[in-house]
Amino acid sequence: IMKTNIFKSRRFKHGTLATVITVVFIAAVVLVNIIATILLDKFPLNIDLTKEQSMSMAEDSKDFLKKLDKEVKIHVLAEESTFNQAGNFYYTHALNTMKQCTQYSGKVSLDFINLEKNPTYGTGKYSESLQAGNIIIESDLRYKIVSIEDLFEVTYAETDYYQQNPQISSSKAEQVMLSGIMFVSETNPTEVTLLTGFSEVQGGYSGIQSLLESNNYSFKTVNILTEDIPDSSNMVIIPAPTKDYTQKEIDKLETFLGNNGKNGKKLIYLASYQQGNLPILEGYLETDWGIKIGSGVIWETNASNVYGYSYYNTLNTLTGNGYTDGLADSTLPVYMSASRPVTAAFETKSEMKTTSLITSADTCVLQPMDAGEDWTPDNETKQAFTTAVSCTRTKYDSDTNEALESTVVAFGSLDFFVSGALQMDTFNNGDFTVNMCNDLVGKEDNTLNIVPKSDSSETLDITEATVKVFQIIFVIVVPIAVLATGLIIWFRRRHR
Secondary structure (H helix, E strand, C coil), rough: CCCHHHCCHHHEEEEEHHHHHHHHHHHHHHHHHHHHHHHHHHCCCCCCCCCCCCCCCCCHHHHHHHHEEEEEEEEECCCCCHHHHCCHHHHHHHHHHHHHHHHCCCCCCEEEECCCCCCCCCCCCCCCCCCCEEEEEEEECCEECCCCCHHHHEECCCCCCCCCCCCCEEEEEHHHHHHHHHHHHHCCCEEEEEEEEECCCCCCCCHHHHHHHHHHEEEEEEEECCCCCCCCCCCCEEECCCCCCCHHHHHHHHHHHHHHHHHEEEEEEEECCCCCHHHHHHHHHHHHHHCCCCCCCCECHHHHHHHCCCCEEEEEECCCCCCCCCCCCCCCCCEEEECCCEEEEEEECCCCEEEEEEECEEEEEEEEECCCCCCCCCCCCCCCCCCEEEEEEEEECCCCCCCEECCCCEECHHHHHHHHHCCCCCHHHHHHCCCCCCCCCCCCCCCCCCEEEECCCCCCCHHHHHHHHHHHHHHHHHHHHHHHHHHHHHHHHEEE
């Protein structure tokens, strides 16, 4: 009887081939899962399904991170699962923003630290008292501590008179995180000083401060009544004082702007209809800098040049004579509410030059400050008013012939810098402000104009529980199903 060699039988060959194919396929599936898991941990794959790409970083932010050349560490003082409150768009956006910082830059690292398990963390290293939820952004140059509240814009219902139930209206996470990274990574951040001490109009500078801080300017506040302006300051802002300066404060301003004959300093003056008469301070601006802050409030007679329902909320135009180079669209209007007229007292004088920056439409009139209830715009002359002017004083270095410039810029309305106007894409307020300040101080790098993100679009919400279900399906169920299918095919073929 002739014995059959089982290793040469057709059943063996086909069965073995099927087994090999099944084993290789299973191994490939497992290997792909392992590699994908490793890659996703290192390079998270985020698919933004929001209508307005609310979960995606701005292209400028991505470009900045890709070019970052200094190591930056982000420490979140909370467990990741605790920080990522399930179902909350804004916390999810904040966490996603931090992860994207590491995704687009190999120089940025992110970790989560539980303060309850590490109560002595940061002791002796950070001067501030750390709290759960704080975010520490640091480099070998400096650090910045951010609270959870800093990541969001909050509002209160009209009926919430004591503001006990804040509601998150938008996320500032990208703005705050990128600002922090820029701050700790730049060798010499630009310093801006707010001058107070003369009953400034409340809240008048919060918008410009927030915007410039997000673009890597550092801020300090100085009471000019009792303190001198620091030599380290590149620029000062006078935010609508309601009480007049004395000659002592004027001397401090002139010393700062003169900078021991080297110039190179900048001043931004914010006027307001709430100020009243300031003959010394505004007299200095007119006499020494050719900038006259007029009396009265600009009123728009054409409804098409008004924003909202008030004829004080005028839409103005950039003249294109200064600080418009680099704007995406210099034809966009700017919001200027209840503005005083600002005019150039002279065009050129010695080594000084004044420039009109912003003007109203020619359908505006000027309402006197003392106008009574019976005042009507019909009796006033319609004309265009200038609402922002700059004056530059130039001195040439005798050795290098280099132009040394100090500049004063005056705005007729404090409300040019309200947060809402600075953040709206339909207005040029935000872009112009950043562009102007960068130009004034010669700042070309480490600047970003980032708009806060709001939950205004439909989203596909995936909870943490859903994520775990997907993990179980694709990491466990699918491989087992493939293995079972392979085994069934192998057994069926073996027993044919």
